[in-house]
Amino acid sequence: MNLPDHNFLSAPLWIVTILHLVTLTVHFAAMNFIFGGTMVLLLSRLDAKWQQPAVKKYIRLLPTVMAGAVTFGVAPLLFLQLTYHRLVYSAAIVSGWFWLMIIVAAIVAYYFFYGAAFSADKAVKRLPAYLAVAVVGLLYVSFVYSSVFSMAERPILMGTLYLQTQSGWAINPDVGSYLYRWLHTIFGALMVGGFFVGLLGRDTPAVYETGRRAYLVGMVMAMLTGLVYLFMLGDFLLPFMRTSGIWIVTIAFFLSLGSIHFFFKKKFLPAGIMLFTSMFGMVAARHVLRLVRLDGMWDPSTIPVLPQWSVFALFLVFFLLAIGLVVYMLRLFFAGRR
Secondary structure (H helix, E strand, O other): OOOOOOOEOOOOOHHHHHHHHHHHHHHHHHHHHHHHHHHHHHHHHOOHHHHHHHHHHHHHHHHHHHHHHHHHHHHHHHHHHHHHHHHHHHHHHHOOHHHHHHHHHHHHHHHHHHHHHHHHOOOOOHHHHHHHHHHHHHHHHHHHHHHHHHHHOHHHHHHHHHHHOOOOOOOOOOOHHHHHHHHHHHHHHHHHHHHHHHHHOOOOOOHHHHHHHHHHHHHHHHHHHHHHHHHHHHHHHHHHHHHHHHHHHHHHHHHHHHHHHHHHHOOHHHHHHHHHHHHHHHHHHHHHHHHHHHOOOHHHOOOOOOOOHHHHHHHHHHHHHHHHHHHHHHHHEEEEEE
């Protein structure tokens, strides 16, 4: 019996890559709203902050946005596995139990976000504990993702770890290669969370000031950790500097700086567009760096292309429909309807 061939792309590589980058950026925007915004609220020193209407509104949004973040997170993972399936699957197998526990951590975080949303008006004293547990769960997810995906770019390391143990309890031991990448993501989430806190609290000076402060601090720390990560690339730094990635990083950097100007003037639409475009640039630059790291070991352009346009058309229709539904639900929410 001949098994069906699975080693092909169902659309040209450039389409798969663009869809991967776009859906991953949308996923990051939703996750940063949840994770970053929750951190901002927990760390802020607002007077009677859990009684603030803007804070309550933010907390009641968390379960809905969490559902959207999970949904929009499936697509980029599938697109990634279209082009890097052998590497991603291998890394996930080496860290199998840590990888599987992502599901548990996400469910726990989801549960406690619902608990926080239902407690916003009734059991205010429980809010910090609920939100803290949810943040710990998301911290675990983000760290394991950073570990596994960075290990997927090092096939030799994966082979070494698998020869040492097949238990599934191996974590990427080269923490220095992804620690600052992870911290860059965490501070970037703080920055985006500050943007959304300021947006929802724009009519409450204290809440807006909290969001503005988090936006500025998160941006500075994200830039510093990103710069450290860039210089820790070692032998990959010069090859990366010769690619379009360094120009993408530079443009994203200046877009982030420009968004501060509009955010501080409460012009949220241009600030949000610049911030989202900056996030897309960082995602694209990270993709370029992955290609640099895997040069000579894995080349997605060599994968045969057997187009399946009906499948991609179906995905595009439902993707646009999902975005439209999310926008509609948010409009209902902010219109104050039940």
